Amino acid sequence: MATDIPHQTTSETTAGGELVRFEKVTKRFGATTVLDRLDFTVSQGKHVTLIGPSGSGKTTILRLLMTLLTPDDGRILVDGQPLDAEVRKKIGMVFQQFNLFPNMRVLRNVTEAPVHVLGLSKDEAVERAKGLLEMVGLGGKLDAYPTQLSGGQQQRVAIARALAMRPQVLLLDEVTSALDPELVAGVLDVLRDIARSTDITMLCVTHEMNFARDISDRVLMFDEGRVIESGPPEQIFGAPEHERTREFLSAVH
Amino acid sequence: MKTWDWSYTGHVLPDLLRGLLVTLEATALGSVLAFLLGLVWALALRTPTRWVRWPVGAVVEFIRNTPLLVQLFFLFYVLPTAGITFSPLTTGVIGLGLHYSTYTAEVYRAGIDGVPVGQWEAATALSLPRRRTWIAVILPQAIRRVVPALGNYVIAMFKDTPMLAAITVLDMLKQAEEAGAESFRYTEPITVVGLLFVLIAYPTSLLMRALERRLGN
Ligand SMILES: Nc1ncnc2c1ncn2[C@@H]1O[C@H](COP(=O)(O)OP(=O)(O)O)[C@@H](O)[C@H]1O
Ligand SMILES: [Mg+2]
Numbered sequence: 001m002a003t004d005i006p007h008q009t010t011s012e013t014t015a016g017g018e019l020v021r022f023e024k025v026t027k028r029f030g031a032t033t034v035l036d037r038l039d040f041t042v043s044q045g046k047h048v049t050l051i052g053p054s055g056s057g058k059t060t061i062l063r064l065l066m067t068l069l070t071p072d073d074g075r076i077l078v079d080g081q082p083l084d085a086e087v088r089k090k091i092g093m094v095f096q097q098f099n100l101f102p103n104m105r106v107l108r109n110v111t112e113a114p115v116h117v118l119g120l121s122k123d124e125a126v127e128r129a130k131g132l133l134e135m136v137g138l139g140g141k142l143d144a145y146p147t148q149l150s151g152g153q154q155q156r157v158a159i160a161r162a163l164a165m166r167p168q169v170l171l172l173d174e175v176t177s178a179l180d181p182e183l184v185a186g187v188l189d190v191l192r193d194i195a196r197s198t199d200i201t202m203l204c205v206t207h208e209m210n211f212a213r214d215i216s217d218r219v220l221m222f223d224e225g226r227v228i229e230s231g232p233p234e235q236i237f238g239a240p241e242h243e244r245t246r247e248f249l250s251a252v253h
Numbered sequence: 254m255k256t257w258d259w260s261y262t263g264h265v266l267p268d269l270l271r272g273l274l275v276t277l278e279a280t281a282l283g284s285v286l287a288f289l290l291g292l293v294w295a296l297a298l299r300t301p302t303r304w305v306r307w308p309v310g311a312v313v314e315f316i317r318n319t320p321l322l323v324q325l326f327f328l329f330y331v332l333p334t335a336g337i338t339f340s341p342l343t344t345g346v347i348g349l350g351l352h353y354s355t356y357t358a359e360v361y362r363a364g365i366d367g368v369p370v371g372q373w374e375a376a377t378a379l380s381l382p383r384r385r386t387w388i389a390v391i392l393p394q395a396i397r398r399v400v401p402a403l404g405n406y407v408i409a410m411f412k413d414t415p416m417l418a419a420i421t422v423l424d425m426l427k428q429a430e431e432a433g434a435e436s437f438r439y440t441e442p443i444t445v446v447g448l449l450f451v452l453i454a455y456p457t458s459l460l461m462r463a464l465e466r467r468l469g470n
Contacts, residue, residue: 066378089380099375103393112389113379165379 018080019044019169019201020065025074027060027225034060035225037074042169047195047202049212049233052222053248058205062171065203066093079168089117092167096174098154100146100161106133107142110161118165125164132160136190152183156190163194170194172204184208191215207252213237221245262441265432269445272428279345279424280411286350287410288403291357295365296387298358317355322416324348329420345417353410360402364395401465408454408461415446425449 020042027035034057042048050058063069064076067088076083078090100109110129114120120128133139136156138149146154155175162170172191176184188211195202195215206212212219212233219236221229221244229242240246297309316324325348329341339347368391376386415426423431429442 066374068374068377085380088377091378093378095371095375095378097371099369099371101372101375101390103390103397113381116382116385116389117380161379 017044018042019078020203021077022061023075023077025064025071025076027057027064027069028072033225035064035071038225038227040220040227040230042201042203044168045199045201046217047204047215049204049206049216049219050222051206051209051212051219051236051248053251056222057225058222059173062093062173062203062205065091065169065171089165090168091171092162092165092169093171094155094158094162094173094175096177098146098151098158098178100154100158102146104145105142106138106144106146106149106157109146109157110164113161114164128164129160132163133157135193136160137186150183151179152186155179155187159187159190159194163200167200169201169203172202172206174205174207176206176208209237209249209252221248223248256440258438258441261436261438262445265429265442266445268428268432269425269442269449272423272425272446273449275342275422276411276414276424279342279349279414279417279422280407282346283349283353283410283414284407286346287353287357287406290350290354292361294354294358295361298362299365313355313358316351321348321352321413322419324352325416325420341417341420341422344420345414345422348420349410349413349417353406356406357403360399360406361395363402364399365391367398368394397468400468401461404461404464405458408458411454411457412450 018041022038022040024037024039025035026033026037038057038061050061052058060069064071065078065083067083067085078087081087101112104112107126107129110133111120111122111125114125114128115122130139130142133142136159138153138156138160141149141153141157146157149157155178159175175191176187179187188208192211192215194200202215204212204215216233218230219233220227221236221240221242223244229236229240229245236245237249240249294309294313297305298313300306325345328339328344328348332338332344372390372394373386376390381390414424417424418427418430421427425446429439429446432442433439
């Protein structure tokens with residue numbers, strides 16, 4: 001199964017080196033400063049989870065990386081290069097609301113970008129897509145339209161769609177928040193699998209603390225646009241130092 | 254004098270049906286033109302360059318706010334003085350298509366705005382090129398939503414085709430008028446023309462309403 005999943009490590013990337021770097025990144029919406037000179041890095045192959053109260057700027061970070069927003073100040077480097085449309089191809093994203101293309105069948109949702117962005121042949125793209133859809137447990141739904149699937153199934157298609165681009169970094173923004181409770185586990189299991197069996201880098205926003213504990217190498221606690229505490233999951237969940245972290249964790253549990 | 258003469262009705266019917274074909278042809282070609290041009294306007298009105306947006310916006314507003322009949326006369330009588338001459342039917346098709354394209358542009362705009370922003374974001378996250386995003390993601394969803402609205406403009410255009418009689422196109426109304434002028438009986442041909450319009454327009458509008466229900470999620 002691991003062969004279906006991205007392993008891409010470009011020559012210029014040294015294993016364990018920095019893949020994502022935020023340097024004094026500031027983002028404002030009107031008068032409110034959402035991110036204030038934020039610094040953080042994510043190393044190659046690591047799984048980093050962002051936690052923190054709603055409105056603390058977690059989604060903003062992912063959207064900046066995806067170039068859906070531009071910073072007002074500071075800079076973002078990915079694999080040592082300033083973020084632009086070309087560098088963005090190293091990044092994949094899964095959204096809270098899935099955002100599958102409803103006018104395309106499942107298979108084409110997954111082949112569309114590999115064919116038209118990476119230049120894969122139709123056959124190569126179909127083969128890659130089938131492998132990934134198999135992996136997320138939807139090998140039997142290739143010809144379905146997204147609206148014929150449950151939310152959990154749609155989200156798993158969205159994961160396959162992102163992975164089909166062989167990104168180096170996968171951004172996950174509360175990917176189970178829009179799901180009915182009984183569908184959450186299926187999606188998280190797929191992500192656990194990917195985290196365990198590939199060397200893809202993950203930057204993950206989630207309120208699923210057990211999941212965060214399982215997959216994370218590092219957890220960043222956010223509050224008011226700043227990292228107030230970071231460390232391995234055992235430390236953040238087991239012995240948080242910051243009062244705000246303790247409050248937040250007891251509130252979500 | 255009889256109030257309704259069936260044999261005279263039978264006599265004028267072939268000419269009226271020939272006129273109906275012209276009417277349908279004008280509607281079909283006018284619609285194709287309106288669909289294509291409207292899409293061009295809608296996309297042009299979204300370009301970031303205001304040197305495209307403003308002139309297109311001005312032209313669209315101008316056309317939308319002048320009567321179709323005036324436009325037809327302009328195309329038919331004024332353009333030839335500049336050396337541009339088309340057949341009456343072609344002139345009519347251009348007039349209808351141009352006029353209605355300003356309405357279909359608005360329909361497309363609403364359809365495009367109705368595509369959720371998440372679709373654009375997903376396309377960006379996959380690095381789909383702009384062109385591909387429009388062709389494969391946005392327009393198929395936008396157009397699906399607006400098929401009934403476009404259909405309603407086709408019906409409206411169909412009912413506007415008698416105006417082409419004013420520029421000598423031998424549509425249904427013109428045929429009826431000529432038949433009437435020949436025999437001094439207008440009742441039958443004009444009534445039949447009205448009935449034919451109803452017979453076509455009403456079922457079509459019912460179809461559009463059904464389509465609207467089916468597509469409206
Ligand atoms: N497009 C936007 N326009 C204005 N304000 C925004 C926009 N996006 C986010 N915000 C504001 O920025 C803050 C951080 O938002 P977000 O990054 O979504 O937080 P989180 O994901 O941690 O809940 C919130 O106060 C939110 O209201
Ligand atoms: Mg968020």
